[in-house]
Amino acid sequence: MKYRIHGGSLVTDTVERADLLISDGKIEAIIPTDAPSPREYEIIDAVGCYVSAGFVDIHQHGGGGADYMDGRAEDFYLATSAHLAHGTTSVMPTLLSADTEGLMRAIGGYKAALSDPRIKANLLGIHIEGPYISPKQAGAQKPEHIRKFNPEEYTAIADFAEGNIRRWSVAPEVEGAADFAKFAEKRGIALSIAHSDADLDTAREAFRLGYRHITHFYSCISTVTRRNGYRVAGLLEAGYLMDGMDVEIIADGSHIPPDLLRYVMKFKSSERIALITDAMRAAGQSVSESFLGSALDPLPVIVEDGVAKLTDRSAFAGSVATADMLIKTMLKIDTPLPVAVKMLTVNPLRMMKLDVNKGLLKAGYDADVCIFDEGINVKAVLVMGEVAYRA
Numbered sequence: 001m002k003y004r005i006h007g008g009s010l011v012t013d014t015v016e017r018a019d020l021l022i023s024d025g026k027i028e029a030i031i032p033t034d035a036p037s038p039r040e041y042e043i044i045d046a047v048g049c050y051v052s053a054g055f056v057d058i059h060q061h062g063g064g065g066a067d068y069m070d071g072r073a074e075d076f077y078l079a080t081s082a083h084l085a086h087g088t089t090s091v092m093p094t095l096l097s098a099d100t101e102g103l104m105r106a107i108g109g110y111k112a113a114l115s116d117p118r119i120k121a122n123l124l125g126i127h128i129e130g131p132y133i134s135p136k137q138a139g140a141q142k143p144e145h146i147r148k149f150n151p152e153e154y155t156a157i158a159d160f161a162e163g164n165i166r167r168w169s170v171a172p173e174v175e176g177a178a179d180f181a182k183f184a185e186k187r188g189i190a191l192s193i194a195h196s197d198a199d200l201d202t203a204r205e206a207f208r209l210g211y212r213h214i215t216h217f218y219s220c221i222s223t224v225t226r227r228n229g230y231r232v233a234g235l236l237e238a239g240y241l242m243d244g245m246d247v248e249i250i251a252d253g254s255h256i257p258p259d260l261l262r263y264v265m266k267f268k269s270s271e272r273i274a275l276i277t278d279a280m281r282a283a284g285q286s287v288s289e290s291f292l293g294s295a296l297d298p299l300p301v302i303v304e305d306g307v308a309k310l311t312d313r314s315a316f317a318g319s320v321a322t323a324d325m326l327i328k329t330m331l332k333i334d335t336p337l338p339v340a341v342k343m344l345t346v347n348p349l350r351m352m353k354l355d356v357n358k359g360l361l362k363a364g365y366d367a368d369v370c371i372f373d374e375g376i377n378v379k380a381v382l383v384m385g386e387v388a389y390r391a
């Protein structure tokens, strides 16, 4: 199909009125709104709307009542569809700490999802969050599934995944992290630091080994501690001090309150920030009770005030955010729209080395496009040049 997205304001480095020509899955050209176009282009009306690159979520556990740990292609369909309606055209399905069998089941689901014609969103590869993390920063990850690096296990998991693991979030202070870094490099897996109690020196050493990203900055990471009276910096400080270290933030407005979001935007280059949902299964649903992880190994949670919490309300247990909510949150703290959009499109793709011809509204790039109104309500979504969602 050939489409002309007409009359909208294109969000690139700036916001300007122009039309987008799309053919063969690619952005063909950006042309003036009043320029004539050949007849064969079907017009998509975007008058009064913004038109941006499709949103990219590199940390998402589920949505629409499904969790990727459930491990069926159906679950991938339900979750990606729920998020597609909120503008997410590309997703990295994220797996929680589980036993080997649980991880394998979810990976099997991902492989089945790759050939499921109902799934419209781009599947960018699997993100595994755990199980080689610190029990001291477990958050909502089940303690019984947390363990030391096990080369036999991670090799078997990666072999079974057949090249489909693109990202792995682990704690670099856990025994075996250096060998794991070598392994990840060989397999083309991006390393992130997550659920970690590492100090700044350990973070520096980890960066040298290839750990270039901090998973959900502020959540389940170390900060300043005292050793015999002396202050020691942690991962939070590492994120700010190390210019080359990327961070991702759950911009649902709850995990990091508005003033702290302002603080992140003030002291970290926005080029090094990705917005993520970290959404669990209740995202895109209106429920007050849900559970985290696989239905076979569930952790009950309550959903209130727009966030998932452990039942004793002692901690958050993932978000119920969708991509449009992240944009809204960032606009509320006066982030310019083009900057917010970059943090949810090209930045995460660049961090995962997946930004080749993807994530920008530019001729020759994949036609992943999101059309939304002034209130950031998603009106239409195109994936690889085809209409995948219409409000």
Ligand SMILES: [Zn+2]
Pocket: 059, 061, 094, 129, 278
């Ligand atoms: Zn997560």
